[in-house]
Amino acid sequence: MxxxxxxxxxxxxAPPPELAGREGVLESAGNAIVRAKAGRAPKALMVLGLRGVGKTVLLNEFEKIAEANGSQTALVEAVANQSLAEMLTPQLQRILLKLNRLQRVGHELQRAFGLLRSFASVFKVRVGELEFGASNEPVTGDLSLDLTDLFVAIGEAAKARNTVIAILIDEVQYLTQEDLSALIVALHKISQRRLPLVFFGAGLPQLAKLAGDAKSYAERLFEYPPIGPxxxxxxxxxxxxxxxxxxxxxxxxxxxxxxxxxxxxxxxxxxxxxxxxxxxxxxxxxxxxxxxxxxxxxxxxxxGIFKSRFERMTERQRQYARAMAEFGAGPANSTAVAELLGMNVKQAGPVRDELIKKGMAYSPNRGDVAFTIPLFDEFMRRRMAGPGKGPRAARKVGGN
Ligand SMILES: Nc1ncnc2c1ncn2[C@@H]1O[C@H](COP(=O)(O)OP(=O)(O)OP(=O)(O)O)[C@@H](O)[C@H]1O
Ligand SMILES: [Mg+2]
Missing domain, CATH: 1.10.8 (Helicase, Ruva Protein; domain 3)
Incomplete structure (x- = not known):
């Protein structure tokens, strides 16, 4: 046709023509905004799922819901090698300018502008001219403390204007441990103060563990709606x-x-x-x-996507991934994968960690490893011969 x-x-x-099967999580997002506006601390939503399940689409929907409710939004995508401060500062500046339009500079907003200015300077982020705020608002250079102060100041300015701030971050698993931990600390404070600042995040499934490792109370701060097939x-x-x-x-x-x-x-x-x-x-x-x-x-x-991922893997990572693929679509036991490769778990561990770090694999349960992209196991079996069959066979099956 x-x-x-x-x-x-x-x-x-890409927004799907029919956003099917996500009614529950969209409703949670709407509730979070309404609760925040009413001064009832909502839980932050962290959408977790494999590649291509629709996390980015959902974050964009959350942003629309927030805007429809009169909130000010900042949506960013984390990438490796960019700091949280760099990512957020321009967006927070934009929000402050919007708040200023809602109601001309009040003392809270003045303070928030000043803090942002100091924050940008101490974390070496370049921003356009900041019209307002003294540049001598104190910051410490400790990201957790400074981000917390900044979020609180912005939250207070929003509260005074009866509006809600929504901060949305995609690919949260790419934040460094330090950035993730500072973000959690800042959100924790916001929740204790019941300020109208809501957080929506999205990332690969390993994120729940990363957040928990960064701060043990992350578990209670976030709701992790799993997004799957x-x-x-x-x-x-x-x-x-x-x-x-x-x-x-x-x-x-x-x-x-x-x-x-x-x-x-x-x-x-x-x-x-x-x-x-x-x-x-x-x-x-x-x-x-x-x-x-x-x-x-x-x-x-x-x-396309399978090949580009394959090409991003080193030879030993490919061997590891191919061994994983022997176990089908579900998680594989790391010990069994190592055995197939003729190694012990300790020897194979670093390769497994590399794959996780590259966002290609994750550990759904202790001792298990699985692909972050559905159907990748089938691709690996098409692309390479199984372990133990030698590199020559592998090349033949791979076709080049
Ligand atoms: N609920 C849905 N119903 C139908 N199609 C959907 C749905 N959600 C997402 N899609 C489609 O799935 C594809 C992937 O969506 P999206 O990019 O949001 O996934 P993702 O989880 O962010 O992936 P990645 O982890 O690679 O960033 C898009 O083509 C989108 O149109
Ligand atoms: Mg995405």
């Missing part, structure tokens, strides 16, 4: 509704096939939906179209 009318949207952060009804809706809006339907066996192939993972649903649409001559999209979509989708992934 006409590509120009293809309704699906595979792509990082869609249940079969929502997955169907994610496929059927966009087609319907363009006057097309799916046959039941086509839907069954796509659900089985994608396991309900949102990114894959978009990829398969898009290919099935293109493959179909007319409505309904049938089983043959769905199977053609599978062929095209897998080829696309193998040359």
């Amino acid at each position: 006409e590509t120009s009318r293809n309704p699906y949207s595979p792509g990082a952060g 869609l249940d079969s009804e929502s997955a169907r809706r994610a496929l059927v509704e966009p087609a319907r809006s363009e006057g097309a339907e799916f046959s039941d066996d086509a839907l069954e096939h796509i659900l089985e192939q994608t396991r309900g993972y949102p990114f894959f649903l978009q990829v398969w939906g898009a290919h099935a649409w293109d493959a179909a001559k007319l409505t309904p999209i049938n089983a043959a179209d769905a199977k053609a979509a599978t062929t095209r989708a897998i080829a696309g992934l193998d040359e």
Whole structure:
């Protein structure tokens, strides 16, 4: 069918034509804003999930909800090698300017501007001219203390204007331990003071442990709604509704096939939906179209996101990942993976840690390791021969 009318949207952060199966978490976000406005400390939401489950899409939705409720928002994406101070300062400046527009400088706002100015200077962040605030608001150079003061000052300025501040951070697992810990300390203080500043974060599943290691009370501060594959009804809706809006339907066996192939993972649903649409001559999209979509989708992934991840791995990381893939889609036991590689756990540990650090794997439970990207195990088995079969065989199977 006409590509120009293809309704699906595979792509990082691309808003899906039908945001299926996330009603619960969207409601929690709405409640958090309402509670914050009423002076009842809400829990911070930290959305956890594998690659492509729709975390970024959700954060964008949270921002919309916050804006619709009259909140001031700051949305940033953490990247390796950028400090939290660098990331947040320009956004916080923008928020303060907005607060100033709501109601001209009051003493709290004056103080917040001054603090931000000192904060930027001590953490060496360059910002545009700050119009207001004395530059001699005291800061210590200790990120936890200074970020806490800054959040409190901004929270108080927001409270005086009867508005809510929403801070949203994507890819939180890339924050350094020090930054993450300072963020948690600052949010903890905000919650104790019941100030109207809400936090929404998103990241890979290992984040819960990172936060807990940084500060043991993180567990009580955050709510961690797990975001996973869609249940079969929502997955169907994610496929059927966009087609319907363009006057097309799916046959039941086509839907069954796509659900089985994608396991309900949102990114894959978009990829398969898009290919099935293109493959179909007319409505309904049938089983043959769905199977053609599978062929095209897998080829696309193998040359696209799977390949780019594979290329980012060193040879020993690939060997480790290939051994993991022997255990299928679920978590693999680290000891068993090491054994397959002819190593003990201690020898294999560093490779495993490298993969985790690169965001390719995580540890769902103590002693277990799993891929952060769904269907990656299948790709690894297509791409490389199994452990013990020698590099020559591996090259042959890999095809280059
Ligand atoms: N609830 C949903 N229903 C249908 N499609 C969805 C849903 N949520 C997300 N998608 C689609 O899934 C894809 C991935 O979404 P998104 O980029 O938000 O995932 P992510 O979890 O942030 O991934 P990553 O970890 O790689 O950043 C997009 O194409 C998006 O349109
Ligand atoms: Mg994302």
